Amino acid sequence: MSKNVLVVVERRDGILRNVSFEVLTAAQQMTNGGEVIAVVFGQGNQDEAQQLAQHGADKVYIATNEELNAYSTDAFSQALTEVVQTVKPDVILVGHTAMGRDLAPRVAARLGLGLISDCTGVEVNGEEIVFIRPVYAGKLFQKKKVKEGIIFASIRPNNIVKGEPNAQRTANVIETQVTITDIRTIIKDVVKKTTGKLDLTEAKIIVSGGRGVKSAEGFNQLYELAEVLGAAVGASRAACDAGYCDYAMQVGQTGKVVTPDLYIACGISGAVQHLAGMSNSKIIVAINKDPEAPIFRVADYSIVGDLFEVVPLLIEEFKKVPV
Amino acid sequence: MKILVLLKQTFDTEEEIVLVNGQLNENGVKFVINPYDEYALEEAIAIKEKFGGEVTAVTVGPARAEAALRTALAVGVDKAIIVDDESLFGDEYTISKVLASVAKLDTYDLILGGHMAVDDGAAQVGPRLAEELAIPHISTITNLEIVDGKVKVEKDVEGDTEVIEVAMPVLVTAQQGLNEPRYPTLPGIMKAKKKTIERLTAADLNVNVGEILSKTEVLEQYLPPKKVAGKVLAGELNQQTSELVELLRNEAKVV
Numbered sequence: 414m415s416k417n418v419l420v421v422v423e424r425r426d427g428i429l430r431n432v433s434f435e436v437l438t439a440a441q442q443m444t445n446g447g448e449v450i451a452v453v454f455g456q457g458n459q460d461e462a463q464q465l466a467q468h469g470a471d472k473v474y475i476a477t478n479e480e481l482n483a484y485s486t487d488a489f490s491q492a493l494t495e496v497v498q499t500v501k502p503d504v505i506l507v508g509h510t511a512m513g514r515d516l517a518p519r520v521a522a523r524l525g526l527g528l529i530s531d532c533t534g535v536e537v538n539g540e541e542i543v544f545i546r547p548v549y550a551g552k553l554f555q556k557k558k559v560k561e562g563i564i565f566a567s568i569r570p571n572n573i574v575k576g577e578p579n580a581q582r583t584a585n586v587i588e589t590q591v592t593i594t595d596i597r598t599i600i601k602d603v604v605k606k607t608t609g610k611l612d613l614t615e616a617k618i619i620v621s622g623g624r625g626v627k628s629a630e631g632f633n634q635l636y637e638l639a640e641v642l643g644a645a646v647g648a649s650r651a652a653c654d655a656g657y658c659d660y661a662m663q664v665g666q667t668g669k670v671v672t673p674d675l676y677i678a679c680g681i682s683g684a685v686q687h688l689a690g691m692s693n694s695k696i697i698v699a700i701n702k703d704p705e706a707p708i709f710r711v712a713d714y715s716i717v718g719d720l721f722e723v724v725p726l727l728i729e730e731f732k733k734v735p736v
Numbered sequence: 737m738k739i740l741v742l743l744k745q746t747f748d749t750e751e752e753i754v755l756v757n758g759q760l761n762e763n764g765v766k767f768v769i770n771p772y773d774e775y776a777l778e779e780a781i782a783i784k785e786k787f788g789g790e791v792t793a794v795t796v797g798p799a800r801a802e803a804a805l806r807t808a809l810a811v812g813v814d815k816a817i818i819v820d821d822e823s824l825f826g827d828e829y830t831i832s833k834v835l836a837s838v839a840k841l842d843t844y845d846l847i848l849g850g851h852m853a854v855d856d857g858a859a860q861v862g863p864r865l866a867e868e869l870a871i872p873h874i875s876t877i878t879n880l881e882i883v884d885g886k887v888k889v890e891k892d893v894e895g896d897t898e899v900i901e902v903a904m905p906v907l908v909t910a911q912q913g914l915n916e917p918r919y920p921t922l923p924g925i926m927k928a929k930k931k932t933i934e935r936l937t938a939a940d941l942n943v944n945v946g947e948i949l950s951k952t953e954v955l956e957q958y959l960p961p962k963k964v965a966g967k968v969l970a971g972e973l974n975q976q977t978s979e980l981v982e983l984l985r986n987e988a989k990v991v
Contacts, residue, residue: 486863486872486873486874486875487872490867510894511876511892511893511894514851514852514859514875514876515863515875515876517860518828518859518860518861518862518863518864518867519863519864519866519867519873521829521860521864522829522832522863522864522865522867522868523867525829526829526951527827527829527950527951527952528828528829528858528860528951528952529952530857530858530859530860531857531858531859543955546857547857547960548855548856548857548957549747549753549854549855550749550854550857551960552752552753552959552960553753553755553760553957553958553959553960554957554958554959554960555954555955555956555957556954556955556956556957556958557952557953557954557955558952558953558955559951559952559953560950560951560952560953561951562951597872597902597903597906598872598874598900598901598902599900599901599902600898600899600900601888601899601900601901602898602899603896603897603898603899604896604897604898604899605896606895606896606897612894613895614894617990618990618991642991659895660912660913661892661894661895661896662895663912666749666771666854667771667772667912668912669894674990675984675988675990675991685749685750686749689749689854692963693960695988695990696984696988696990697966698980698984709966709968710963711963711966712966713966713967713988714966714967714969714980714983714984714988715966715967715968715969716969716973716976716977716980717968718973718976722973723973723976723977726973726974726977727977727980727981729977730977730978730980730981731981731991734985736991
């Protein structure tokens with residue numbers, strides 16, 4: 414049986430997020446002749462619709478209302494509920510981001526649906542859609558399915574490989590005004606700390622520092638390496654607690670869970686809590702003075718040495734043939 | 737003010753995961769209060785100390801989860817409820833329905849929970865429960881104040897901060913950074929031992945088990961492939977770094 418898949422699209426700072434394209438790719442695997450319908454909230458534009466079409470959307474549904482220009486739980490859950498009731502999809506997919514985590518369970522409860530969160534993989538076996546998700550901080554994996562009703566899942570960024578855009582593809586664009594009545598929360602202020610920085614959960618490469626970086630100034634070398642690599646910079650809890658950097662950069666069980674292609678751990682000992690946030694990275698490089706540091710047990714490539722010597726050499730080496 | 741705290745007992749982070757016939761082994765495992773729920777618990781106690789009121793802690797789980805409630809009582813919770821009824825255990829859909837039926841036994845101004853549990857990591861129950869109770873929720877908060885009867889929070893949005901105001905009743909979920917949870921004191925522990933923990937079942941909650949069955953199903957659980965020992969580079973540091981870059985480019989192909 415064909416399936417219509419509704420993909421909840423997300424923007425960050427006005428730009429479509431990479432995870433939305435990854436989710437579109439996942440959606441395409443599930444349709445079995447049905448349609449992929451992307452839903453965008455707030456003002457839509459032709460350029461966005463085209464990008465979504467090229468990445469797999471057959472229809473682009475733009476739900477407009479002035480309350481949708483910035484995220485609020487109440488506005489977005491009302492809008493998504495209305496869209497689901499209109500589109501009547503068989504599957505709903507959303508990125509497992511701050512927005513997805515806030516919105517999906519609320520809407521699932523409103524519609525009386527099951528929800529499988531934080532999926533890192535999808536298997537389509539005929540009629541059955543099976544989701545793969547890490548639990549116990551990546552120490553165990555589950556295969557899970559929705560037993561009845563609409564299939565609803567959130568997908569962790571950086572795990573499903575986004576398909577190549579197809580310039581030939583186009584989509585029907587449907588713009589519709591949705592009804593939003595009661596917004597109970599008032600946003601008084603937004604303090605942006607991450608503008609212009611690569612999002613850690615979506616970065617392909619992360620350079621990360623721990624207590625061994627010794628100071629906020631010490632992190633400058635890491636920023637320099639990150640710039641050469643086009644990477645984001647992360648940190649261990651110890652480095653954040655010591656005030657070397659903002660908690661927004663923390664990778665770990667508390668903090669962000671990241672799965673980049675390459676994770677370069679500099680001066681990080683590798684406490685269990687840190688490993689929980691990064692051990693599923695595809696390739697891990699560890700640089701540490703202490704040969705006994707637990708981080709070496711999960712590393713694919715290890716350099717036992719002082720990061721203040723190693724990192725400048727690496728910067729030089731990468732600069733020879735730019736990434 | 738009446739406050740409800742949602743607690744889940746989870747594996748200690750350091751515990752190794754062992755599967756026996758595809759099932760998670762719990763024998764000999766140390767259990768703790770889910771770290772994010774500890775922030776919720778601390779915040780609830782701090783609010784009570786400042787404004788007065790009553791804090792109730794609730795958990796859904798087997799008898800062993802009582803230990804989490806004893807800890808909660810030891811740090812200052814007034815009432816503790818355990819829903820220890822296997823017919824009510826299920827996925828996030830089921831658990832939030834059960835918690836809603838518990839919450840409806842009283843009238844709470846504020847409900848606090850962790851933003852996710854570190855075992856299952858689903859991050860669903862808070863928002864779901866708020867929806868079941870038709871009250872607003874704010875997730876991943878890092879600060880909470882009560883000003884003129886309104887709740888003012890700072891919400892972490894992937895590193896950015898939103899300052900949000902909302903009227904009570906409201907449900908909030910705790911992110912790391914909200915506070916520094918206290919440890920129970922010896923007198924606290926002694927006093928907690930004497931307190932009663934209320935035990936509820938489907939019959940007490942007037943819940944029709946058949947109507948709240950799980951919507952999802954775990955088909956299989958498996959351990960991730962064991963990480964094979966990586967390469968430890970040798971030689972002068974500059975040789976090691978050039979070898980590393982070569983390996984990242986041509987073997988791992990990640991740059």
